[in-house]
Amino acid sequence: MNFNYSVEGGNFSKAGTASSQFKKVLKQLNVDPITIKRIVVALYEAEVNIVAHAWEGKIDIEVDMEKVYINLADKGPGIADINQAMKPGFSTASPSVREMGFGAGMGLMNIKNNVDSLHISSEVGKGTELEMTINLSSIISK
């Protein structure tokens, strides 16, 4: 099964809409609550990253019996140093974004802690692509 969402860069009034819609899908699919929680945390953080940093993005999700695969691709400034971006506390968010309580440099760690695999690729000036997989058979609660 495939699900697609588009994300508007800079529009915080819609941040979390895709995550909220996909959460409803997961409940309908009877995914266990612990796994839903993990997926929702990771997806929300990645969605907010597009809103906070990129110009536009799309989210493509594939669900099968074993896993949920989420691909988030944005057009945006890209990430110059992905290892640095992964460090807790590192952030390039603007002061106004930080004032809202976003951009504390915790998002990518929240993603990493809640998925079974994560791959980030990025080209400066073009955009960023995040691929994450959550195994549905996994009973590891993190």
Next chain:
Amino acid sequence: MKVIEIQDALNLKVLGGEEGLQKDILGGYTSDLLSDVMGHAEQGYIWITLQTHKNVMAVASLKELAAVVLIKNNVPDEDMLEQANEEGIPVLVTNLSAFDISGKLFNLLTK
């Protein structure tokens, strides 16, 4: 303990999301960083914060929190309350600081 009991005991004002006042509170979390709450709050927690925008309700809804308490008489944005009403998640306000209200809540919830 239900949200309505805490509202009564601590003299909190309900600003929105009245529908959820009968929800059980399973714990609490005090933070103004949304990712911190995303990563560490649990279902049924009451969230103490100074943030007053709509994204607070998005996080509260995704995490299935019991209620949000705004500190120091902070005034929520209109669209935050609209979403609170839509989601049925109570938004309450206190005149106390985050430290003081967290202490009182802690005492009530661990009694």
